[in-house]
Amino acid sequence: QKEVEQDPGPLSVPEGAIVSLNCTYSNSAFQYFMWYRQYSRKGPELLMYTYSSGNKEDGRFTAQVDKSSKYISLFIRDSQPSDSATYLCAIGRQAGTALIFGKGTTLSVSS
Amino acid sequence: DTAVSQTPKYLVTQMGNDKSIKCEQNLGHDTMYWYKQDSKKFLKIMFSYNNKELIINETVPNRFSPKSPDKAHLNLHINSLELGDSAVYFCASSTTLLDGELFFGEGSRLTVL
Numbered sequence: 001q002k003e004v005e006q007d008p009g010p011l012s013v014p015e016g017a018i019v020s021l022n023c024t025y026s027n028s029a030f031q032y033f034m035w036y037r038q039y040s041r042k043g044p045e046l047l048m049y050t051y052s053s054g055n056k057e058d059g060r061f062t063a064q065v066d067k068s069s070k071y072i073s074l075f076i077r078d079s080q081p082s083d084s085a086t087y088l089c090a091i092g093r094q095a096g097t098a099l100i101f102g103k104g105t106t107l108s109v110s111s
Numbered sequence: 112d113t114a115v116s117q118t119p120k121y122l123v124t125q126m127g128n129d130k131s132i133k134c135e136q137n138l139g140h141d142t143m144y145w146y147k148q149d150s151k152k153f154l155k156i157m158f159s160y161n162n163k164e165l166i167i168n169e170t171v172p173n174r175f176s177p178k179s180p181d182k183a184h185l186n187l188h189i190n191s192l193e194l195g196d197s198a199v200y201f202c203a204s205s206t207t208l209l210d211g212e213l214f215f216g217e218g219s220r221l222t223v224l
């Protein structure tokens with residue numbers, strides 16, 4: 001079983017839709033959870049970062065972590081064409097080890 | 112003023128050649144990384160340096176050799192290029208190795224013919 005699983009999509013939604021992106025992970029030792037956004041031909045950039053189970057909100061974005069189910073989600077409300085990008089979950093195991101990235105979900109929001 | 116800059120952005124070369132990619136960060140970070148992103152967008156760590164010291168060396172062929180002359184620079188040299196080396200190589204930096212927030216460069220797209 002891979003350490004991090006993420007459905008690559010692609011996911012196409014109309015403008016204004018609520019988008020749900022998800023990752024599952026296998027090792028309960030993972031301690032911190034991130035979502036990166038990558039526009040075409042650009043490097044990934046950090047979008048959300050959380051340590052604990054529960055929800056974290058930032059504008060139209062909500063990151064949700066359920067450690068008991070080993071499941072993390074990113075919700076995008078009122079999606080915009082500018083949200084069209086690849087979203088990568090990233091999980092950190094412990095201090096001094098590299099982040100493990102999911103394969104990314106490509107999202108397209110049409111106007 | 113670009114935070115993490117890589118050169119060149121594009122490389123097209125023949126199998127068997129040697130090539131280098133350079134990376135510089137002006138964020139004052141202690142830790143730098145090389146990641147490889149394949150055609151399916153899978154991003155995988157290759158190397159990490161912390162204050163010029165190699166910390167992480169994933170299962171990467173010996174043909175790949177990183178070098179960090181100082182903590183602001185991390186270069187990647189690839190010998191005897193193979194078709195499977197075609198990918199986008201990203202340099203990244205973070206405040207420390209404990210920090211999950213990575214700052215990525217724009218990538219160097221390598222095509223091996």
